[in-house]
Amino acid sequence: MAVAASTSTSERVIVAKAKWRPLENERNLAWLLLLPTMVLLGLFIAYPFMRGLLLSVTDTRVGIPGEFVGLANFRRLASDPIFHAVVWNTCWYTLVTTIFKLGLGLWLALLLNRSFKFKAFTRAFILLPFIIPTVLSTFAWKWMFDPTFSVLNWMLYQTGIIRVAINWLGDGDLAMLSIIIVNIWRGVPFFAISLLAGLQTISPDLNEAAAIDGARPLQRFWYITWPLLLPVTMVVMLFSVIQTFADFQIVYVMTGGGPANATHLFATYAYQLGVGTGLLSQGAAVSLAMFPILLLIVIVQLLYIRRVEVR
Template sequence: MAATTLATAEGKRPSARLRRLEDERWLALVLLTPTAVLLGLFIAYPFVEGVLLSLSSARVGDPGQFVGLKNFYKIWNDSIFHTTVWNTFWYTGVTTVFKLALGLWLALLLNRHFRGKAIIRAFILLPFIIPTVLSTFAWKWMFDPTFSVINWTLFQLGLITTRINWLGDPDLAMTSIIVINIWRGVPFFAITLLAGLQTISPELHEAAAIDGARPWARFWHVTWPLLMPVTLVVVLFSVIQTFADFQLVYVMTGGGPANATHLFATYAYQLGIGTGLLSEGAAISLAMFPFLFIIVVAQLLYIRRVETR
């Protein structure tokens, strides 16, 4: 009887493959393999191909040959590339500051209790939900010098006497795309910061109020420190997305007028696809990587320092 029971137990033992999966190291390897394959196919492989392309003289229909850092030296002496670098940093910095300020203001308002709060929250998300190209075409019509509703409104208010060519002037064109990016990005900041605000216990504000702290003091010494980790993560994602922005600028100005509103992505597209200089376009795309890498690493280190306090 005992021998029969032992034989049955041995027959029900898991196979060697299943026993191996009980080891956390093997289980982690199995679970991470599909993700690693996808990242390798859609991120690592294109990145390596881009590096190889930037080190060659490839054009459309011509595989080219190895030229080393010649393409990087060429774009370094390109005045349009210098303008592109300045535009990208200015565009990213200004929009991030305004999106953070307006998003935080909206989050503080939406964190209060009032009638119709759910509807207003859903309405605020519309700029972020609408496809970028669709909303940008609407803005392009609003900034059109002939049919601009903005010009019509300013004319009716007596603020202008002639039409303003918003997208034909370099400074006004950059200001226009900055305004559109802020309009589109504020909902992302507002909803994310609102989620962070709702994790802060009201008892902390009540205790601070009992101690005599005014609203601004309660915000600065209670709300803001607790909201800082969420804020830094939101800013990090916003910087990455804004730094590599393409659709908005391409639809609004195409990098114009006179290449005055180019960002890294739009200038790389114009050279690589528009003129067929694939290697130079790849070099401009890779030139964005060191700047973005330094910014992201600096922000991650700062986030880690804040979280360890």
């Protein structure tokens, strides 16, 4: 400092009086700032998770405290044909919906990224399926899939595509198809809007430069837009896969897991066993069985995202 360097007699050094200020210590401050988050996460995530773990190694039922039974619940699941179907259903449901949500969402995002009239309005409008409470919109879908009175069968019948009413939710495969359609309908806006945000970070100059370089529209997408959008795409996929894998509302409202357990996912089956039937510990085991599979998916995707971002 200039003052310190001078030798003038007017030189003064002002020392702050030592006060007890514990928050000036960064370590204390860090703990204080972390505290609310830690309390919330601990109370609402860590504690229920631990309770779930403890529950799954007992034979607790509603009204019966139960005793420690080790991994018996998990062994029972391994030989439970419904659980096998649940694993398959959940993977299939997640795979198919994610592919369609990505495809349709990307297509929508590319369209919305262009300049057109009522652009802002349309972008907001697209989000509607995502904003409406899922249970409400799923009830509407349930009515639309009703075999006797629904608009869907009526349209197909009137246009001559079908002659006999289709029992959408009464047939195992069609019921699966129905919940997949509803999930895609609900999930596309999230993909579209997130990917649109990603697209908007890509400078239009790059596409212009590529156009001048001789790349056709599809080549521009493949060589420029897609690789630059990939990090965003991977994050969106990660969120979507986690949500879809643990989906509950759509299946619970549409089919309740039926017909004949054909549409049960992890969450609905765990609910049915644990709450519906009262086999709390078995329900806990089913929902915990989701955990290693999800963990694996998340690890793979996070590793991939890191690789993409380092590039």
